[in-house]
Amino acid sequence: MARPPLDVGTHGAIRFVKLASGYRAKARYRGYDGVTRDLSRTGPSKAKAERVLKLAIAQALQTPSGGDITARSRFVEVADRWLAWQERRVADGERAPGTLDNYRSMLANHVLPAFGELRMHEMTVPRLDRFFPALQAKSSAAHARTARAVVSGILRYAARHGAITANPIREIEPIEGSGRKRVRSLTAEERRAWLAQLELDPQASRKDLPDLTRFMLATGVRIGEALALYWEDVDLDKATVLINWTVVRVRGQGLKRTDPKTATSERALPLPSWAVEMLRQRRKTAVAENRPADSPVFPDTLGGLRDPSNTRRALREARGSEGFAWVTSHVFRKTAATIMDEAGLSARLIADQLGHSRPSITQDAYMGRGAVSSAAAAALEDIL
Incomplete structure (x- = not known):
């Protein structure tokens, strides 16, 4: 019966030959190309010859690219x-x-x-x-x-x-799940009830959740994008906001404004009139508190950036365990998209409004991006 080959990346037993000036250590090793080779090294003692041989085998088993990542790397x-x-x-x-x-x-x-x-x-x-x-x-x-x-x-x-x-x-077989949960959107009655619940909750009002909800319903932006909005990004006269940033917590640096999720997430959004009026009132408060233009529209208690995770937790606390237990910040985004869809806006306009990736390769190749129709603001005009 033929001797079984060595495992790839291993060597066989080390043999020693006595020399006049020391010892020769010899062994066979099998490289990652599957070829078995002989290698030998000498040393003044068996231990030294063995150490030198093992080092030579390790070097021989390095990858052809010469990098320091090999099949033996952990x-x-x-x-x-x-x-x-x-x-x-x-x-x-x-x-x-x-x-x-x-x-x-x-x-x-x-x-x-x-x-x-x-x-x-x-x-x-x-x-x-x-x-x-x-x-x-x-x-x-x-x-x-x-x-x-x-x-x-x-x-x-x-x-x-x-x-x-x-x-x-x-x-590996694909990982199958039960599928994504169907995300509900708020009906007109639910929108009014949700805002009324927030207004009556002292904690929710203190944490600015009613106006934050209104802004997300008016624009369909992600919560990180809403919290990254500075007053310098708001043009109340033109009724538009620039969405160019998102808030994330960076390890060792704290909260930072960074580039949004994708290139298509950078966009200029028109606002319905009720959202402009809400922002106008907030701007008066900001000016009275001497907050500069490069400060958040929805700040934390110290006037700085708010943590999206903490804000999501505040929303969970405000929604209670019944009735609105299913509501998350993403529901506001879904609600805006649903309203625009019901108003007859195209998938292109809705994708541009939400900063989604391209609806299709065909649309991407033959239609321009970045210009958001004022029909989006018109569709959102009467949602409250």
Whole structure:
């Protein structure tokens, strides 16, 4: 029976030959190309010869690219390199800081505890195929899909550096879930009841939730975009606002205004008259409090940027456990979109209003972007 081959990336038993001036250590190793080779090194003693030989084998097993990521590298080491690359992408404006924080959280809480100490060549399809269903059962399909995206990114990074020949994530079955929840929108009656509930809640009023709700209903903007709005972005005479920023919490830096989610998220939005009047009253208050133009329209208690996460929590507290328990900040955005759709606006105009990605490749190729119709403001005129 033929002798079974060595595993890829390993070496066989080390043999020694006595020399006049010391020892020669010899062994066979199998490279990542599958070829088995002989290697030997000498030293004044067996121990020295063995150490030199093992170092030579390790060097021979380096990837052809000459990089320091190999099939023997630990997953956590490659993950650190991948995160550093993502940090550079954030600095270059190619990734949002919030996305990087999500990556870090997913790695720390789920991925590294499962794979951190494994070598790259040990990241096999069966091992990965067991992990994601288990994570889905423990948390959710959305969590499992995020983990899959992070692991795939790291393994793709490793493949580009020659540590593995292919990304095993490609062989994993897609993560199926129960589907996205159908997002409800507020009816006219519900809009009035919601605002009345907020107005009667001292805590909600103190946290500016009624006017923030009105602004999000009037524009369909994301909550981070609403909280990033400065007075210098508001033109009350032209009844428009510029949405060029979003608020995120950056690790080690606190709250910052950063570029919005996508390039199409930067837009100028017309306002319905009732929203202009609401902002006009807020502007009078801001001037009376000596707040400058480069200050938030919806500030925190100290006049600075508000944390979107804290604001979402305030909304959860204000909605109660019955009646409006289903309401989130995204519902205001969905409500604005629903109203515009019912008013007969095209998918193009609604996508431009909301700062969504392109409705279709055909529209993107043959129709311009960036000009939002005043019909959006007209459709939202009477919603309250």
